[in-house]
Amino acid sequence: MDIAVAGAGYVGLVTAACLAEKGHRVACVDVDIEKVMLLQRGMSPIYEPGLEELVRKNRERLRFTTDYAAAYRRADVIIIAVGTPEERDGSVNLRYVWEAAKQIARTVEKDCVVAVKSTVPVGTGDELARWIAEYRKHPVHIEVVANPEFLSQGTAVNDTLYASRIVLGVESPHAEKVMREVYDPFALPYVVTDRKSAEMIKYASNVFLALKISYINDIANLCEIVDADIEAVAEGMGMDPRIGPRFLRAGIGYGGSCFPKDTKALCHLASRCGYELKTVRAAIDVNEKQKLKLIEKARTYIGDFHGREAAVLGLTFKPGTDDIREAPALANIAVLLEEGANVKVWDPVGMDNVKRIFAENLTYCATIEEAIANADLCFIFTEWPEIRQFDLCQYAALMKTPLVFDGRNCYDLESARKAGILYESIGRKQVGAAESAVLVETDER
Numbered sequence: 001m002d003i004a005v006a007g008a009g010y011v012g013l014v015t016a017a018c019l020a021e022k023g024h025r026v027a028c029v030d031v032d033i034e035k036v037m038l039l040q041r042g043m044s045p046i047y048e049p050g051l052e053e054l055v056r057k058n059r060e061r062l063r064f065t066t067d068y069a070a071a072y073r074r075a076d077v078i079i080i081a082v083g084t085p086e087e088r089d090g091s092v093n094l095r096y097v098w099e100a101a102k103q104i105a106r107t108v109e110k111d112c113v114v115a116v117k118s119t120v121p122v123g124t125g126d127e128l129a130r131w132i133a134e135y136r137k138h139p140v141h142i143e144v145v146a147n148p149e150f151l152s153q154g155t156a157v158n159d160t161l162y163a164s165r166i167v168l169g170v171e172s173p174h175a176e177k178v179m180r181e182v183y184d185p186f187a188l189p190y191v192v193t194d195r196k197s198a199e200m201i202k203y204a205s206n207v208f209l210a211l212k213i214s215y216i217n218d219i220a221n222l223c224e225i226v227d228a229d230i231e232a233v234a235e236g237m238g239m240d241p242r243i244g245p246r247f248l249r250a251g252i253g254y255g256g257s258c259f260p261k262d263t264k265a266l267c268h269l270a271s272r273c274g275y276e277l278k279t280v281r282a283a284i285d286v287n288e289k290q291k292l293k294l295i296e297k298a299r300t301y302i303g304d305f306h307g308r309e310a311a312v313l314g315l316t317f318k319p320g321t322d323d324i325r326e327a328p329a330l331a332n333i334a335v336l337l338e339e340g341a342n343v344k345v346w347d348p349v350g351m352d353n354v355k356r357i358f359a360e361n362l363t364y365c366a367t368i369e370e371a372i373a374n375a376d377l378c379f380i381f382t383e384w385p386e387i388r389q390f391d392l393c394q395y396a397a398l399m400k401t402p403l404v405f406d407g408r409n410c411y412d413l414e415s416a417r418k419a420g421i422l423y424e425s426i427g428r429k430q431v432g433a434a435e436s437a438v439l440v441e442t443d444e445r
C-alpha cells in the first residue's frame with residue numbers, strides 16, 4: 001500500500017520505518033526541514049535503539065519529505081502522528097492535528113483513510129471527519145479512523161513490530177478493511193471498536209499505568225514511615241497475576257511526554273463534562289510531590305544547597321531515550337541551581353537536550369567519575385545501565401562526602417552498606433543514616 005505519515009517524531013518515524021519494514025511504500029512528512037534533511041541522509045534525529053538501522057535498511061520503500069501535497073495526493077492511507085502538547089489548563093493543544101488535517105483536505109485526490117495515531121481527546125476523530133468532509137478540495141471519500149499508539153520510548157521499534165494490540169476505531173466496514181490491510185503483515189491481535197472508544201482506550205491505558213506508578217510511590221512513602229521495604233512489597237504484589245509485576249517500580253515519579261500530559265488531559269475532559277476523576281487527580285498530586293522527594297531528603301542531611309557541589313547522574317525521563325520532556329531531573333536541577341549549588345551532570349545521551357535549557361549553568365561531564373569527583377552529594381534520576389553497574393566503592397573514593405540519593409533504587413542495600421556510602425533510596429531503609437547527622441553539624445562550606 002501507499003502510506004503517508006504526518007510527523008517524523010518518536011511515533012511517526014518509528015511507525016513509518018516499521019510499515020516500510022513490513023513491505024509498504026511509505027512517505028514520511030515533516031514540517032521540520034532539518035529533521036527531514038537528516039533523515040534523507042539516513043540519520044535519525046532522535047535516539048531510539050534500532051531505529052536508524054531500520055530506516056537505512058528500508059530506504060528503498062521509505063522516503064522523507066516536507067512536500068505534503070506530493071505525499072498525500074495519491075496515498076491509500078494517511079497516518080497523523082503529530083504532537084498534541086498540553087495547554088496550561090491541562091487541555092490538549094490540537095493545533096498540529098488541525099494543520100495536518102487542513103493539508104490533507106487540500107491535497108487528497110483519491111479516496112483514502114486518515115488514521116489518527118496522535119493521542120487526541122475523545123470526540124476529536126468525529127470532529128475531524130465532519131471537517132474534512134466539508135472542506136476537502138476534491139470530491140473524494142475520506143474516512144477517519146482512530147488508531148492510537150502504545151509504544152514506549154527506548155523500546156519503540158520492538159513495541160511497534162510486536163505490539164500487544166492494534167486498536168482500530170472505525171465507523172464503517174470499509175475503513176476497517178483498509179486498516180487491516182495496513183496491519184495484517186504484523187500478525188498482531190486487533191481490537192476493533194468505534195472511534196470514541198478507541199480514543200478512550202488510549203487515555204484509559206496510559207492513565208492506568210500512571211495510577212499504578214503513583215500508587216506504588218504512595219506505598220513506598222508509607223514503607224519508609226513504617227520501616228518496610230518497597231522492593232519486597234512490589235515483588236510480593238507483582239506475583240499476583242491480577243496485579244502483575246510491571247509498572248510497580250517505585251521512584252521519583254513518572255515523567256516523559258505522555259503520562260504527565262495525558263493524566264491532565266483526561267481530567268480536563270472529565271471536568272468539561274461535569275465529572276471529577278478523583279483517582280487521577282490523586283495520582284497527579286502524588287507524582288508532583290514525589291518528584292522533589294530526594295531534595296527534601298537531602299535537606300535533612302545537609303541543610304540547604306548553597307555552595308554545595310552536587311552531582312546529578314541521569315537526566316532523561318527514563319533510560320534508552322534522549323528525551324528529557326517532563327524528566328524529574330529537570331525540576332530537581334532547577335531547585336539546586338536556585339539555591340546556589342554548583343551542579344555537575346552526566347547522562348549517556350541526554351546532555352545535548354539539557355544544554356538547550358540550562359546552558360552554561362551546569363558542568364557537563366564525560367564520565368560518572370568526573371561528575372562525582374569532590375561532590376558533597378549525588379542524585380540519581382535515571383536508571384541507566386552504566387549507573388546500575390557503577391562500582392559503588394567509587395562514590396566513597398571520589399566524593400567529598402559519599403552521600404548518594406537514588407531516585408530509581410539502582411543498588412541493593414547490602415552493597416551500599418559494604419561500600420561505606422550514605423545511601424538514601426525510595427521506600428527502603430537508609431544505609432549509613434546514623435553517621436548522617438554529623439554532616440550538618442560539621443558543615444565546612
Ligand SMILES: NC(=O)C1=CN([C@@H]2O[C@H](COP(=O)(O)OP(=O)(O)OC[C@H]3O[C@@H](n4cnc5c(N)ncnc54)[C@H](O)[C@@H]3O)[C@@H](O)[C@H]2O)C=CC1
Nearest residue numbers: 006007009010011030031032082083084096100118119149
Ligand atoms: N512519544 C511517545 O512515546 C508516544 C507518543 N504518542 C502520541 O503521539 C503523538 C506524537 O508524539 P511524538 O512522536 O512524541 O511527538 P514529536 O514531537 O516527537 O513529533 C511530532 C512531529 O510532528 C511534526 N509536525 C508538526 N506539524 C506537522 C504537520 N502539519 N505535518 C507534518 N509534521 C508535522 C513535528 O515537526 C514533529 O517532528 C502525540 O499525540 C503523543 O501523545 C503516543 C504513544 C507514544
Ligand SMILES: O=C(O)[C@H]1O[C@H](OP(=O)(O)OP(=O)(O)OC[C@H]2O[C@@H](n3ccc(=O)[nH]c3=O)[C@H](O)[C@@H]2O)[C@H](O)[C@@H](O)[C@@H]1O
Nearest residue numbers: 149150151152153247248249251253254255256258317318
Ligand atoms: O503514550 C505514550 O507516550 C506512551 O507512554 C508510556 O511510555 P513512555 O512514556 O515512553 O515510558 P514508560 O516506560 O511508560 O515510562 C514513563 C515514566 O514512568 C516511569 N516509571 C515507569 C514504570 C515504573 O514502574 N515506574 C516508573 O516510575 C518512568 O521512569 C518514566 O519516567 C507508555 O508506557 C506507552 O504505552 C505509551 O504509548
